Amino acid sequence: MTxxxxxxxxxxxxxxxxxWKVPKGFGAASAVNHTVIGRRFIVTAFVFFxxxxxxxxxxxxQLARPENPFVGPELYSQLFTMHGTVMMFLFAIPLIEGVALYLLPKILGARDLAFPRLSAFGYWCYLFGGSIILASMVFGAAxxxxxxxxxxxxxxxxxxxISADVWLLGITFVEISxxxxxxxxxxxxxxVRTGGMALNRMPLMGWYLLVTAGMMLVGFPPLILGSILLEVERAFGWPFFDALRGGDPLLWQHLFWLxxxxxxxxxFLPAAxxxxxxxxxxxxxxIVGYTWIVAAIIALAFLSFGLWVHHMFTVGIPHLALAFFSAASALVAVPTGVQIFAWLATLFKGRPVFALPMYYILGFFSVFVFGGLTGVMLALVPFNWQAHDTHFVVAHLHYVLIGGFVFPMxxxxxxxxxQATGRLPVFQVSKAAFWLIFIGFNLTFLVMHFTGLLGMPRRVFTYEAGLGWDLPNLISSVGGFMMTAGFALFVVDVVLQLRFGRRFRRNPWGATGIDWAMPTPPPxxxxxxxxxxxxxxPLEDNPKLGADLAAGRGYLGRVKDGRMETLGVDMVSGKPDQIIVLPNNDYTPLWTAMSMGVFFLCFLFSAYWWSLIGLAGAAVFAMRWLxxxxxxxxxxxxxxxxxxxxPLHHVTQSPPTLLGLTYTxxxxxTLYACLIFGYLFLWTIAPNWPPEEMIGAGGLAxxxxxxxxxxxxxxxxRARTMNAKGKARARELWQIVAGAASLAAAAGLAAIAFLAVPDPTSHGYAAATAAMLAYSAIHALIGVLFSGYAWARGRKGWISAARAVDARAPAIWHAYSAMTGLIGLGLVFLLPHGLPA
Amino acid sequence: MTDAIPSPARPVSGLHLIWLVAGFSVWASGFILLYGLHALGCRWGWEEAAFLGGISVNRAVLIGVYLAHIAAGAALWLPLHAAAKRWPGEGGVFLKSASVLLTVAAVVSTIWIGAPVLFLAACAG
Incomplete structure (x- = not known):
């Protein structure tokens, strides 16, 4: 208080x-501030858009008229591949990340996110990975x-x-982000919320982003694993997906659609x-039905993981399995419907003001509901078989993604x-932009449903005249250009707002959330x-809350020892339980991401040994970071x-760092579970099994x-326990034992892989077995780093019985490594004797 | 609010958030097992192996898994009810309401998604 x-x-x-300020000029590259990083994400995502x-x-x-010589099939294939890749991986997900980065602390009443340097690292990974993908287009290798x-x-x-490698490595780089x-x-x-913000008082946006982030934790690893396996197949010939050698292309489809x-x-969820x-x-x-909405988004998150096979209805899966996924695909409409009815009920209950954002929300209602209905159509197996890979599917996915994401965003x-600029928009331009986008969009994609029902397949670079596809394609093209004009006008409008928008003091919309209880643009x-x-x-409770906070009449209204501080709270009740000290601007995230860039680029150009330099650099910078x-x-x-x-977070039982490790x-x-799934999938489904040779005994290894x-x-x-008892010497000794044992485990696993496993290029079985062992060996090696780091930290006085994070983290890691390692060894050694091939 | 809470009330902790996902975790388990065991059963010839009453081993396994997960999902009600009645305050009411909604929704989802095991041909494709 003083x-x-x-x-x-x-x-x-x-x-x-x-x-808290961010340096100007080149120094801005060291920024870790969430407002700055969030803005960078958003602007970069819109550039990719x-x-x-x-x-x-x-x-x-190209499709505007039949037999159009504008582009050939090769270039057309690059165009649709890059369009989809850019929109899904370089626009949609990063935009969500950017919006969440920018908004989360502001709606939660925090000064920054839990790990600001991780935000910066994520941005650089995104920028570098996206640039690699984009550069491939310039060099004709898209x-x-x-x-x-x-x-x-x-x-x-x-x-x-290298075109497929560009995709696999570039996307994996972006997925790290x-x-x-x-x-x-x-x-x-x-x-990292403010005091008193119990979960039931949290803004719904916080719930949506929590559930979305949880989905990302288990949704992205299947793709990362698939990309790694396919890249390993392409680079080293391990046949995970090669049917002639005991692999299966369907494994890729499963991993991708998982x-x-x-x-x-x-x-969709952040947009919702x-x-x-x-x-x-x-x-x-x-809002009507706060609790129902929270329940609906959690249900939606689970159900959405039970739909992936509906992208694979035509690959020859038994009807009963199709029925599971068809039922799930229809069911997912229910929690979506709960939200829509809650929104409609809120509108019905209130006295709506049709300000500009409402135009896009009404646009969302009409477009997304229509897209949802065609989604239910596609969930029905017989219709799906008819419409599969036609323009009907293209139209449907654009209705869902543009309706469910672009309009709300x-x-x-x-x-x-x-809130970000301190200026209000110039409405007339905005409304013209909306109508161009809305009409152009429906002209393009509503008509495209009929093009698809008339039988036009997707991804064909041209078509013959007289098939009935000429006029609908022309209309779609005209609509597409109209929509683009609308988006161009939107950009003009934003620039106009930034330059000429009307200034205001605070809270122009009369909102009640704390994201408006601060000066605009935010400091x-x-x-x-x-x-x-x-x-x-809170703004309804106290309309002068912003002024009170600016005057320091809240938590942490102080400056102490030049520290950047925010509150940590009990997860459920929101009662403050720690002061989190945040890191200042730092170049380390940039150097770490650049090292990862070296790794990916070397791998891309087949300089595999050189790529290890990148990995080593990333490890060194990560250590420096920590x-x-x-x-x-x-x-x-x-x-x-x-x-x-x-207390400061260093001495609490639940510091953010350990939570971060747990969620990592x-x-x-999840990635490991997918690897096990792949191993079992190949074993039971892939053709050309059993392999000629199985794993050997392994000897003493x-x-x-x-x-x-x-x-x-x-x-x-034991090292953790000794630390808790204040026995520093014993802690260090046990940490050395842990590191040495981990090194021995890595060596043992490598010995098994080299001595007992058949040549991984010979068969999918050998490749999958080697991949399981490699996973465990890599984790054991990382365990060596964990223990070595903890030992060094202890020696330098960074660890005590109270400051126990560095002693607790290796224990968690080694326990995970042991558990996954034993499961893996059990599978690769016991299955050959216990499971029919 | 607290007067209405039966004693002894316990603060809602982070661990209690498990109730928000417990029901659908059972659902997920059922979904994965049904899909996985169905694939294995068809691959390993369980459909041709007869079980009691002329039902194939494959179908018997799938129906067993199906019913077990419905029962497990429904059985969550007892510990949820026992735990939730001691959660105090508006936070407790919220968590209880959301947990009950999600648990019921998960059981209904399990019934809906697994129902085809009762009548569809198992391995025809």
């Missing part, structure tokens, strides 16, 4: 800004196998050169969150842009002090304002690996 009283509101602003839009115009130009890269078309035999974001968002929503279908909902936020504001009432843009530190939340509508966190003394609890005395392992475990894995886990647990 620190706070030293400042006037202006003085507090200046003092906080001096700590523009590029994807231009590609779609080339597609529409991917051309469709945005879902089906094998065997994308295998080395049918796609020589998505997984980082997911971990960051889950930890932030659960732990990711691909939930991704539709990963894209925006709708749930905006509708009560413009209906001038409270446009509404969100117009709603929050004043670097966001809140001068953090609010105490007592309902879901090293700078923490304290060398046990800090005393501090006055956090409003009567709360709280959930994503990692097997018991050695098992014992070493168990010893590493035991020793790391």
């Amino acid at each position: 620190e706070r009283r030293e400042f006037t509101p202006l003085g507090l602003h200046r003092a906080l800004h001096a700590i 523009a590029i994807g839009g231009l590609l779609s115009m080339l597609i529409r130009a 991917p051309d196998g469709g945005w879902f890269m089906y094998t065997p078309l994308s295998s080395r035999e049918y796609t020589p050169g 998505a997984v980082c974001a997911a971990v960051e968002f889950v930890v932030t929503v659960l732990k 990711f691909g279908h939930p991704e539709v909902y990963i894209i 969150g925006a709708i749930s936020t905006l509708i009560p504001v413009f209906a001038r009432t409270k 446009m509404a969100a843009t117009y709603y929050w842009l004043p 670097s530190y966001v809140f001068a002090s953090l609010p105490k939340i007592e309902s879901r509508d 090293w700078s966190i923490g304290s060398k003394t046990d800090p005393a609890p501090e006055d956090a304002g409003l009567g709360e005395t709280l 392992l959930i994503a990692n475990g 097997l018991p050695a690996a098992v014992l070493a894995l168990l010893l590493a886990a035991f020793a790391a647990a």
Whole structure:
């Protein structure tokens, strides 16, 4: 409290800004601030959106008339592949990440996210990965196998050169960013809120982003695994997907759509969150059915993972299995419907004001509901068989994605842009842009349903005249160009708003959330002090909340030791339980991402040994990154304002770092579960089984690996226990034992792979077995780094009984490694004797 | 609010959030097992192996898994009810309502998605 009283509101602003500000010029590359990184994500995503839009115009130009010589089949294949890839991976998901990065702290009453440097690292991964993919287009090596890269078309035999590698490596690079974001968002929503913000008082957008992030944690690993396996097949000849050698192309489809279908909902849910936020504001009432909506989005998240096979209805799966997925595909409409009815009920209950964002919301209702209905049509197997791979599907997915994502995000843009810029839009231009987009969109894609029903397949670069496809294609092309003109006008409108928009003080929409309880544009530190939340509508409770917070009349309304601080809370009740000290601007995320870039580029150009330099660099920078966190003394609890005395996060039982590690392992475990699924899938489904040769006995390597894995886990647990008892010497010794045992486990697993497993290029069985062992060996090696790092940290005084994170993290990692390693060894050694091939 | 809560009330902890996902975790387990065992059964000839009453082993396994998951989902009600009645305050009411909704929805989803095992041909494609 004493620190706070030293400042006037202006003085507090200046003092906080001096700590939180982002350097200008080249120094801006060190920024970790969520507002800055979020804006970068959003702007970069819209740049990719523009590029994807231009590609779609080339597609529409080609299809505008029959037998059009505008582009040939090779270039056309690149165009539709890049359009889909850019829109799905470089626009939609990153835009969500950007919006979440920008908004989450502001709606949760925090000053930043849990791991600001992870945000920056994610952005650089996204930028570099996206740039690699984009550069391939310039050099004529763009991917051309469709945005879902089906094998065997994308295998080395049918796609020589590097175009498929560009996709696999570039997308994996970008996906690292998505997984980082997911971990960051889950930890932030659960732990980094302001005081009093119990889960039941959290804005619905927080729930939507929490569930979305949870879905990303388990939705992206299947694609990452699939991309790794396909790249390994292309680079080293391990035949995971080659039917002639015991692989199966359907495994790729399963892995891709295990990711691909939930991704539709990963894209939709944040957009739905925006709708749930905006509708009560413009209906001038409270949302109807808060609890029902929370339940609906959790149900939707689960159900969306039970739909993936509906993309594979025509591959020859038994009818009963199709029925499971058909039923799930129809069922998922129910929780979606719950939300739609809640929104309609809110509009009905309130007194709606048709401000500009409402135009896009009404556009969303009409377009998305229509897309949902055609989705139910496609969920029905007999219709799906008829419409499969026709333009009907293309029309449906655009209705869902543009209706369910782009329209709500446009509404969100117009709603929050004043928050980001401090200026209100120039409405006349905005409305013209809306009508161009809305009419152009329906002209393009409503008609495209009929083109598809008339039998036109997707991905054909031209068609003969007289098939009845000429006129609908021409109309779609005209509509497409009209829609593009609308988006161009939208850009003009945003620029006009930035340049000439009318300035305002605060809260122009009359919103009740704390994202409007701050100056606009928001300052670097966001809140001068953090609010105490007592309902879901804090600005309704106290319309002068913004002024109170600016004057420091909240939590942490102070400057202490130049630290960047925010609150950590109990997950459910929102009661403050720690002061989280955040890192300042740092170049390390940039260097780490650049090292990863070296790895991916070397791999892309087949310089496999050189790529290890990139990995080693990334490991070194990651260590440096982690090293700078923490304290060398046990800090005393501090006055956090409003009567709360709280410990710093270094000395709490539930610091964000450990939560982050836990959620990272959930994503990692999902990847491993998918690997096991792939192993069993090949065993039971793939043709050309059984293989000629199975795994050998393994000799002493097997018991050695098992014992070493168990010893590493035991020793790391002992190190944690010794640390808790304050026995530093014993902790260090056990940590050395853990590291050494982990190294021995890695060596044992490698010995099994090299000595007992048949040549991985010979058969899918051998490849899958080697992949299982490689997974465990890599984790054991990372375990060595964990223990080595913890040992060094302890030696330098960063660990104590109270500051226990660095002693607890290796124990968690080694336990995970031992568990997965033993499961893997059990499968690869026991299955050959226990399971019919 | 707290006067109406039976004693002894317990603060709602992060661990209690498991109730938001418990029902659908059972659903997910059922879905994965039905899909996986169906594939294995068709592959390994369980459909040709007769079980009691002329039902194939394949179908018997699938129906068993189906009914077991419906029962498991429904059985969640007892511990949920026992736990939730001690959750205090508006946060407890919210968590209880959401958990009950999700648990019921999960059981209905399990019934709906697995119902084809009762009547569709198992391995015809």
